[in-house]
Amino acid sequence: NAGVTQTPKFQVLKTGQSMTLQCAQDMNHNSMYWYRQDPGMGLRLIYYSASEGTTDKGEVPNGYNVSRLNKREFSLRLESAAPSQTSVYFCASSDLAGGEYEQYFGPGTRLTVT
Amino acid sequence: QKEVEQNSGPLSVPEGAIASLNCTYSDRGSQSFFWYRQYSGKSPELIMFIYSNGDKEDGRFTAQLNKASQYVSLLIRDSQPSDSATYLCAVRVYGQNFVFGPGTRLSVLP
Numbered sequence: 001n002a003g004v005t006q007t008p009k010f011q012v013l014k015t016g017q018s019m020t021l022q023c024a025q026d027m028n029h030n031s032m033y034w035y036r037q038d039p040g041m042g043l044r045l046i047y048y049s050a051s052e053g054t055t056d057k058g059e060v061p062n063g064y065n066v067s068r069l070n071k072r073e074f075s076l077r078l079e080s081a082a083p084s085q086t087s088v089y090f091c092a093s094s095d096l097a098g099g100e101y102e103q104y105f106g107p108g109t110r111l112t113v114t
Numbered sequence: 115q116k117e118v119e120q121n122s123g124p125l126s127v128p129e130g131a132i133a134s135l136n137c138t139y140s141d142r143g144s145q146s147f148f149w150y151r152q153y154s155g156k157s158p159e160l161i162m163f164i165y166s167n168g169d170k171e172d173g174r175f176t177a178q179l180n181k182a183s184q185y186v187s188l189l190i191r192d193s194q195p196s197d198s199a200t201y202l203c204a205v206r207v208y209g210q211n212f213v214f215g216p217g218t219r220l221s222v223l224p
Binding site: 031033035040041042043044045048050056058059090094098099100101102103104105106107108 | 118122146148156157158159160163165202204206209210211212213214215216217
């Protein structure tokens, strides 16, 4: 039982390049999330998917697109990377447990855009 | 703008003491409140959540919520050096929209 996995772990991009961050979970959770974490700013929600086939914007969606490929997988795409997108990206999944959404996080992807 | 504020610290406490971590939030309609622990270079791990006013205990951890004051806290009893980490307060503001605070760095001194 791997929990939430993310690939790649590290990535360096040049400005204007595109890439897709992959996330998968094996806990049969309905909900999945993408966050970014910058120093001193905590985690900020980019997009989330409450169920297969649905996606919703979070606090900072500009410059990103997402795809909920199936119940297990939720990908994040940067179409034209900018230095402001240098960050650590975390994927999470959750389901209702004890009346609340307990989120489980993947190990993160450290992205640098030069 | 929905905001969650935390003192960035570092908060230093001696081993065996009680560590008290605080968080305030701006949206009165916020539904529930979470505490996560994050070790340096690692991903956040859920400690506990609370959604009713009052105290909720789980082992050495107690979460306290005061909705009138828009304040939530986490007490860690018998603090251990292994508790040294950054503690993130998160608020579910509506639906599945979560807002995180910047975190408080805790250092437990042996």
